[in-house]
Amino acid sequence: MISLREVSKTVVSGSEPLTILHPLSLEIARGQFVAVVGPSGSGKSTLLGLIAGLDAPSSGDVFIDGVNITTLGEDALAKLRGEKIGFVFQFFHLIPSLTAFENVAVPMEIAGARDARTRAQRLLDEVGLTGRAHHYPSQLSGGEQQRVALARALANNPLILLADEPTGNLDTANGRHIMELVRDVHRVRGTTIVLVTHDAELAALADSRLIFRDGRVVEHT
């Protein structure tokens, strides 16, 4: 499902080049749940960005469902993300000017789905926000915002769900709720999940774990 071949990322920090991800090859099969753990600045989020096509690698190739996404332009990448990849961020990144319902409906509207409204409402029901659909992000708690973000990530029924520390900004109870929802997504939908986390409990839910340090995978269990 996801294949990385000798993928690296170097950025310029000040006037010096800084490698934030050393060459890495990796295969993640369809339906697999992989947790990526490691300290801050170890390259976890960079890996997620490269898989989602949010960022271009400095070298190597990234294949998603057999397509080399490093050869695609911005718009083709956007289309691919819309169809195949859902993303959950640590800081939710909901659009503040849209209600919860509208935030969930947006990816489907972009893809031109006809039943966007029905599906958006069903997704909000699934994450337990039936009564909060018409609230703006600023009117929702952190846990509720993250549940909206998860519903939005699942909007187009993606093959892959990428989650960047989804519980990192939540209290324990809300973190646990999100954890359960992610597990259900994997179990019920069979979605391939790559989860970046500091939370050992959450990582333990995954089929396998990649442990990062200084831009390198130091352990793969």
Add this chain to the structure above:
Amino acid sequence: MKFVLGMAVRETRASFQRLIFFFVCIAVGVAAIVALRSVIRSVRDVLSGEARSLIAADALIATNRDWTDDARATIDRRLKDAGATARTETIETPTMVRPADSAKVAARMVELKAIQPGFPLYGSLTLENGQPYSHSLLEHHGALVRPELLSALGVKVGDSIAVGTTTFAIRGVVANEPGRNLGAFSLGPRVFVDFDDMPSTTLLVFGSRARRVVLARVPDDSLDAMVTAVNQDFSEEFINARSYRATDDAIGRDFDRSENYLSLVGLIIVILGGIAVSSVTRVFVLQKIRAIAVLKCLGATTTQIMAVYLLQVMSLGLAGSLLGVGIARLAVAGIPLALGPSSTSLLAQVNYTINWRIALQGVTIGVLVSLLFSLVPLLEVRRVKPSLLLRDEARRPGRDAARIAAMVFVSAALIAVAAWQAASLRVGVVVCVGFAVLAFVLLLAGRALVRLISPMASAPSFPLRHAVLHLSRPGNQTRVILLAVGLGAFFIVGVRSLQASLLNEFNIQVGTDSADMFLLDIQRNQVEGMRQFLADPANGAGSARLIPVLRARITGVSGRVTTLESFEDVRARGSLAREYTVTYRDHLEANERVLDGKFWNGPSSEPEVSVEKGLHERFAIGVGDVVRFDILGKTINARVSSIRDVDFKDARAGGFVFVFRPGVLEQAPQTYIAPLKGPEGSSARAKFQHDLVAKFPNVSAIDFHEILATIRDVMSKVTLAITVVGGLVLFSGGLILIGAVAMTKFQRVYEAAVFKTLGASTGTIAKMLLLEYGVLGLLAGSVGSAGAVALTWGVSRYALDIPWKVFPVEHLAGVGTTAVLVAVIGVLSSLDVLKNKPLATLRAE
């Protein structure tokens, strides 16, 4: 598409409150365009159907000399050949009028018009209080007068007035006369008398400035041929024919010109709104970067996101433009109310409506300008990378070909819009380039001022320090506010200073010992009597001189550069063919100096003339050339022997374009003028004029003080008109300011919360805001005022040719008012920044 539409609606809903002020700017500009064009179109619709009424005939044939028998015979023949069905004659002349009752000490210059029963052939003469007009009101020494004469002379209907050597009974008050409704300049109020009574006034003496007119009703198909034939018949004489069609064409041209130029004023306001749109879009995109990255992350393409925001701008531009049409409709509907129900002016008879084609044009301009100005900042959407959701990366500024191409496209499109509005590519280019240069200069000046005050950023006062720092914070609106408010201040202060400058110039001239009154039309046999009258201390006049004058026309020039064979050729040179008042003397006056050639010493029987510099430059008539003059039918070929520079502002000796050498004109029929220093005080001046007219009924007195009052009145109207335009610009500036505050409020609310958390009181933050906007207003006022100084310098030096003077009070008042206005608007729009509780704000972040 559904996504684009849906997102555009949601984004508009969410940001409407923040964007509304900017689109009100578009509304104000569109309202100005639609209202100005519609009003002019409404007036034009009435006037173009009324061209015959404006000249009261199909054709008129006019001269300012006596009709000769030959001329009359030719005109009669031409009118008969053209099948004229009616004709009537008039005589118009400026003259003095006084109450017949000698106890009433007043006199006033009027425009006397003697008419026959057939007048007017078209249109109607209406009287006040519904009194019907009939020529019998004028018969046997009756007069109809304008209401302003009644108040000037302190007389009423039924009283008598002295005109020339006879008296007329006032039998009615004129409300309206054909062709005299448009506020054209006049020497005084109109007085109608009967044509047959004119000789009894003895005003038609030699040298009078009477204009004699034959008005005719001529069938349409023979009208043009008749006019052409008459003009050919009299090509070498001073008789001119024209038809109502020429008036119609002239009206059309004048209206086209005023409509196009005035709508440019509206366009400038719209462009100002456009600059605001550009600025707000830039801030808007900056605020939306994260949302744009999210949309890209969710699969939206750059094109889709650009389409969302372009659609949003377009819908708000459309809303603003429609609001503008609404405002214009209200404004236009208010005109009849402003004119008052009792107004009898032609302007009150116009049906003021919004022309829907013009409204559509206004809306198109509003939407176009909104789109054009938002295009360049919206291109920033392309450069937003979704990866910023994972890692904050500074977007690297780089050369962006698409951005440069868009800027070129937008500039070209704006020139096209301006050219469309002005109906001239040249004017479009000049306006756009001029505006760009002005904006650039204001921006540079603003930047320089911001830099100048930057040392205050380390001032000991905390509020002042932060106020100055805020002016150059990231995403600040300093430049756009400086431009918009500065431009408004520039217009208003500039025009007020020019007005002060002009009035000051006139005041100086009237205030000194120089002549402030001119007596005209003094006959040769009145010279002695006049000398005695003026010398009599009881009459209170200062020193006066009588200068002989003759009226002359140039009928040919034979020179090294300019050769004009016939009067037809002279006519082709425009103003050269006008009638000149000339004199003769053997010396230069104090306000003259010779630039070329030599001024004569004594008389000579060989005609010689000295020419004024301006005419010499305009028509290339120099020393050695021979100019052929027609002076009362006599041809005089005079050799130009000198070129003089004349200081026309020093009117003690009058200012003459042509001065002849003594020895030729002494025996020709001539009149005298007398520049003099009139008595002090308005009642003494009125008595002087009254006594003068009583003794010399044909003599006219032009009082500079009255002219100054008229100039002051005209100038205050012009100033008011330009101040309204400047006020509209300033109003747009105020809206932009409110909008800018609303736009950057999120930043201020957060900063205020942090300041409050760190111990700043609400009072400190209020002071900070007051200082920030006060300083901003001070800078905008200073930029506008500095621009106004440059404007007054340029106009004084190159257009008005008056000494340049800075009026510190006008400038200081302009700067102070702008600073206060901006400070008040800024603080009032930021009230919730002061009211918000810090914890809630910090949590929301």
